[in-house]
Amino acid sequence: MTPVELSRTVLHAVRSAVDEGELAVAVPETVKVAPPGPGGCGDYATNVALRLAQPAGRPAAEVAEVLRTRLLRAGGVRDVAVTGPGFLNISLAGDADAALVRRIRDEGMRYGHGDALAGRTVTLRVPREIRAEVVAEVTARLIGAQGGRARVTHVAHGEPADVRPVPAPGDPAPLGPAAARWALLHPAPHDRPSLGGEHLAQREDNPLFRVRYAHARTRAAARNAAQLGFTAEPGPMDTPPGVTDTVADTPATAATAPALLRALADHPRVLAQAARAHAPDRLARHLVTVADATLEFLTHAAVLPTGEEKPSAAHRARLALAEAAGTVLAGGLTLLGIDAPEHL
Template structure:
């Protein structure tokens, strides 16, 4: 159940309470449901009872109790609590979270598409300026994802540019005229971005239209402060997990498992080519841009930057250098069959890893006294874990995409992709997604792999709408 679904569910509860005579108020147009803030209970919360208290002439907690009674038993909700002066705290059914992952995997890169703009034709009036053209081009795709159509119309003083003319909409539907005049690119470039020029596209799309653009040189460096690198790196990690799982002979569904090394098992998606040989070139040095025409040096799991994990999930005193492949060791009494979002065991302290620098071998061992509590494999993650945070971020992708289409702001989509990437990297650094050593694939590993592939689908779909490439290898 996504925040949009929760908003509709609460709104229906209000409508039923009004129809039943329990509340004498005008039904609001929409209900805002937000993620629970630190220290709160449940997964999401809404202040609708506080908003309706004054018009209803009742205390907010009494209004909240009426709505709580209407919400109890709703499919997808495990609990509804009243907190504070009258907030409704909503706890999702853990089975609904697994349904969300299944929905994302089923819809793929089209997850989040809808029809909120169906029948609408939006005329985008722009100056003949590079950033305005790029924003308008991204908006034509974003608006189309929500069932609408967009026309790009240049200001009368300049002729339309053929590369960004877009699809002319038929003369039907409700026309909406929008004028886009973003802050021009600084410094101005001599040409428009070409396909594959992701750094420049991101520099134009990620900032809000009224903000100045990012320096393109900063987006060519592989480091944590580079938002585009984090998004692209997170997607490449999801693809690497899928390839490595196929090499181990298992996928997210048990009935499609194959023996390791079977020809044709290099990828689980029919339209994906076999994995290319990893490059062995030297990694990029932080603070320097790669040579023109050269792609950034690819990274494998052994050289992944430890700094990419959330600070909240990896305290400074637990940073370790990434281990050389094959050096991960698990003590015999450590049970790896933990749930999807179980926090990792305590690691031996070591020097923080730097980007592109292999870590000290043997630092990846797990101490027996830090074994997490065992849980049933295949269950949904517990609240407050990195996996739950990632699930919530994925659930919020459709409303973020709708907001980007409604408000004509592709930067909202770019910022949410960054949230998804950071949430995935926090999850990726906190658990062993794949079996380690002689460990057999368990239900927990399948759940973690499915969650990783769902994150990859969202990242790929969002980058495609922005006109950017999602790299298989990085």
């Protein structure tokens, strides 16, 4: 279950409580879910009960309990706890992680594409400046990925524009196609882009390098698995009882898979948001988040067996997660017009 799907599930719980007379409030248009903060638990948390408490004329803890009862009946939800003044902390069912990985495998690089802008035609008026034109080109692609249609038109100097980022300080072409596009797309529109050689550096402080390197690492893992005679299969990533996997059982490893899964689950929301806001930089920064989580996972998790160890179901599940991360990175880079090399 993605954050968007969970948000809809919580919203449905609110609506059903209102329809059945347990809450007398106006149903909000949206409900935000996010990883739990300090003192929280589970996979996601929401403050919707606190938002509804005043209009409902009831303590937030009571509102939370009303919603908790309904959420426990929802498919894909394993447990719901109320913490603090009324935060709902939601734990997803054990197969939710595998279901997300299967969805990414099924949808491929179209994972995250949707219908948020279906039937809409968006006009993008842009000045004749290289950064504005590249941002508009990618924005049009993002709008198309959300079911809409974009029409790009140029405006003269001083005329109103829909896309007008801070101009590039020079010609980005010497950086090469990939680094040039990244240099123009990664900064926020109000930030002046840098066209220096740092975009070409093959080191960790270069975000583009990390994104492309993380993708290449996932492809290398798949090739190495093929040489060992096994393939990916979504499923539980924990080591079975009675089996010792010293790498996978460390606390650091236990944290890396959930962080990566959250980043992957957030991808559809980021794509829709980037399309609506005409902001490819949001996608670029999200890819850095996915890449960093991927590299942490590949570094700490036992994706491949070592020594005389035989491939297990846990190895296949971890490999499936790594491949899903590679798919999301490749799909995001493609939307930005940047290639995702198999080797780096």
